[in-house]
Amino acid sequence: GEDVEQSLFLSVREGDSSVINCTYTDSSSTYLYWYKQEPGAGLQLLTYIFSNMDMKQDQRLTVLLNKKDKHLSLRIADTQTGDSAIYFCAVGGGATNKLIFGTGTLLAVQP
Amino acid sequence: DTEVTQTPKHLVMGMTNKKSLKCEQHMGHRAMYWYKQKAKKPPELMFVYSYEKLSINESVPSRFSPECPNSSLLNLHLHALQPEDSALYLCASTPGGGRPGNEQFFGPGTRLTVL
Numbered sequence: 001g002e003d004v005e006q007s008l009f010l011s012v013r014e015g016d017s018s019v020i021n022c023t024y025t026d027s028s029s030t031y032l033y034w035y036k037q038e039p040g041a042g043l044q045l046l047t048y049i050f051s052n053m054d055m056k057q058d059q060r061l062t063v064l065l066n067k068k069d070k071h072l073s074l075r076i077a078d079t080q081t082g083d084s085a086i087y088f089c090a091v092g093g094g095a096t097n098k099l100i101f102g103t104g105t106l107l108a109v110q111p
Numbered sequence: 112d113t114e115v116t117q118t119p120k121h122l123v124m125g126m127t128n129k130k131s132l133k134c135e136q137h138m139g140h141r142a143m144y145w146y147k148q149k150a151k152k153p154p155e156l157m158f159v160y161s162y163e164k165l166s167i168n169e170s171v172p173s174r175f176s177p178e179c180p181n182s183s184l185l186n187l188h189l190h191a192l193q194p195e196d197s198a199l200y201l202c203a204s205t206p207g208g209g210r211p212g213n214e215q216f217f218g219p220g221t222r223l224t225v226l
Contacts, residue, residue: 040222043203099215
């Protein structure tokens with residue numbers, strides 16, 4: 001089955017850029033998503049990218065996709081303390097858009 | 112109304128109890144999902160309903176019984192649970208019947224503790 005991996009932890013200083021990485025195994029995944037989860041809360045969709053795209057930018061967020069290496073990244077510019085959360089990548093496709101989530105990266109933003 | 116609501120927020124139950132989790136959305140979405148999330152782990156898909164019919168059951172034990180009474184409501188009936196079933200249970204919905212690329216909107220979850 002699909003395997004989606006992320007590094008567990010990332011610490012950055014406020015104002016710096018953060019880059020969260022994700023690798024996946026199933027090359028047939030058609031949609032790739034980034035979700036944010038704050039403590040005790042549900043998941044909030046941040047952005048997503050189609051598999052036929054290389055890059056997508058949305059305000060402070062930039063998603064890069066390297067299909068050859070099956071590597072997805074999320075860059076957050078000018079990281080703020082409010083960005084501290086767990087970030088999950090997820091890959092999806094198929095008739096019911098079943099999502100497979102990555103292991104999650106805890107982003108800690110130091111003031 | 113652009114949100115998914117879940118009740119209760121917290122639930123504590125014994126292993127012999129029967130309880131139900133409720134999920135509701137009024138966005139006209141026709142696919143609804145139950146996920147289970149253990150602490151510090153990613154959500155794991157349990158069930159998918161598409162147009163009120165069960166389309167995916169990820170080999171979930173029968174002590175979890177989903178029900179979709181109408182297009183806005185999704186229930187998860189719980190019976191004879193084990194302590195290892197303690198987790199955050201997340202509900203999600205998506206436009207249409209779950210077409211790829213459609214955003215899954217998540218509720219805030221029900222924190223379940225089984226004693």
